[in-house]
Amino acid sequence: MTPSARTQAAIELLDQIIAGARDSGAAADTLIARYFSTRRYAGSKDRRAVRELVYAAIRLAGERPASGRAAMLAVAQADPEIAATFDGVGHGPATIGKHETAAPSGVAPTWIIDRLHSSDLGYEEFEALISRAPLDARINRMIVEEIDIEGAEPIPGLPDGLRLPSGTQVENLPAYNHGAIEVQDAGSQFVTLAAKAKPGQRIVDLCAGAGGKTLALAAVMEGQGEVLATDTDRMRLSRMAPRAERARSGIIETRLLNPGREVEMLDDWLHSADCVLIDAPCSGTGTWRRNPEARWRLTPDRIERLVETQKHVLEVGANLVKPGGALVYIVCSLLDEEGAGQVADFLTANPGWKAQPLKLPVGRKHGPGVRLTPAHDATDGFFVARLIAP
Ligand SMILES: C[S@@+](CC[C@H](N)C(=O)[O-])C[C@H]1O[C@@H](n2cnc3c(N)ncnc32)[C@H](O)[C@@H]1O
Numbered sequence: 001m002t003p004s005a006r007t008q009a010a011i012e013l014l015d016q017i018i019a020g021a022r023d024s025g026a027a028a029d030t031l032i033a034r035y036f037s038t039r040r041y042a043g044s045k046d047r048r049a050v051r052e053l054v055y056a057a058i059r060l061a062g063e064r065p066a067s068g069r070a071a072m073l074a075v076a077q078a079d080p081e082i083a084a085t086f087d088g089v090g091h092g093p094a095t096i097g098k099h100e101t102a103a104p105s106g107v108a109p110t111w112i113i114d115r116l117h118s119s120d121l122g123y124e125e126f127e128a129l130i131s132r133a134p135l136d137a138r139i140n141r142m143i144v145e146e147i148d149i150e151g152a153e154p155i156p157g158l159p160d161g162l163r164l165p166s167g168t169q170v171e172n173l174p175a176y177n178h179g180a181i182e183v184q185d186a187g188s189q190f191v192t193l194a195a196k197a198k199p200g201q202r203i204v205d206l207c208a209g210a211g212g213k214t215l216a217l218a219a220v221m222e223g224q225g226e227v228l229a230t231d232t233d234r235m236r237l238s239r240m241a242p243r244a245e246r247a248r249s250g251i252i253e254t255r256l257l258n259p260g261r262e263v264e265m266l267d268d269w270l271h272s273a274d275c276v277l278i279d280a281p282c283s284g285t286g287t288w289r290r291n292p293e294a295r296w297r298l299t300p301d302r303i304e305r306l307v308e309t310q311k312h313v314l315e316v317g318a319n320l321v322k323p324g325g326a327l328v329y330i331v332c333s334l335l336d337e338e339g340a341g342q343v344a345d346f347l348t349a350n351p352g353w354k355a356q357p358l359k360l361p362v363g364r365k366h367g368p369g370v371r372l373t374p375a376h377d378a379t380d381g382f383f384v385a386r387l388i389a390p
Helices: 003-022 028-037 044-060 068-078 110-118 123-129 186-195 212-220 234-238 240-246 292-296 300-318 340-349
Strands: 135-139 153-155 158-164 181-183 202-205 226-231 252-256 273-279 321-331 354-356 364-366 369-372 382-388
Touching: 003 028, 003 044, 003 068, 003 292, 028 044, 044 068, 044 292, 110 123, 135 186, 158 186, 181 212, 186 212, 186 273, 186 321, 186 369, 186 382, 202 212, 212 226, 212 240, 212 252, 212 273, 226 234, 234 240, 234 252, 240 252, 273 300, 300 321, 300 340, 321 340, 340 354, 340 369, 340 382
Parallel strands: 202 226, 202 273, 226 252, 273 321
Antiparallel strands: 135 158, 135 181, 153 158, 321 382, 354 382, 364 369, 369 382
């Protein structure tokens, strides 16, 4: 592909990504994979270059742009080499018109910026929210003692964490195929430490998804005890079994829940878990480094619905914790209404429950818990609190 054809491909993809964000459609990565599956003429270098262009445009535009062309024009404004590809030749985009406007640059839509700011996030933190995320992994000590991957660095404070060189094709590493490493952001690993999981315990991972945190819990438990991984999403939960098998985690049981009937379906675990981990569905404002187009998808209504679901899963989880046991609440959001505020409301509504001060190797105290931010901790953004049952 010529440089101009690459720019045109990025514009077409951005049009699809913008429509996907507006209509709750597929994520950018899925759309990019689909686009190239029908364009065999594009080699791996072309795909990489187009992907880079697409993500550069997504990172630049805080608000959802009017069109893919407007988004790429913003990249062209900052980079004369890209501007030169608007040449109208062959498969290239038409030349830039005198009165054409580029999508405005920014970190996020103004209403979200305001909410982040009211959640005590300083403006100096904002740029880092959409910076490029490093590639982190977790070593599975049940399979290997030590691991040697060229260019990999330890992550201070995380005995099992590894920062891999960017661009590492993890699926091609023998260590990955043997289950010796799992891709997992350092922030996710740090907040899972709040569960203080130990061999022999009974733990529920209530919103387990495809099992990122479940596998980390099972690894610390060294194959002793029980981990019940539940979720209401059949597709996500079904991805757990093959991952658990690869990681040789024999103590994980999965259970698909019906929304609204969770407590009934978990009656064999009532008031008996040492710990219930709730990695609640959230706005994902802490993960824009990995999914920068997610900030074009948010609406105040969507956040309101998420806050309701979070309140609900907290109530469900509280029913499963044994007296003196722990409820660990996590969101990858930096909005207080989903994090510190949500937990404060829970504590008011449930007298007797207490927030236990958390000592994590990273993060800063924030309300009844701890907050990790990309600028301060070089991780995705998270809020985590550990609550002890009466
Ligand atoms: C942040 S994701 C979990 C990610 C996962 N823990 C990980 O580490 O990869 C939140 C999950 O909550 C699930 N969820 C939503 N409502 C739920 C409910 N009422 N009960 C249990 N899980 C729910 C969603 O399907 C989603 O998989």
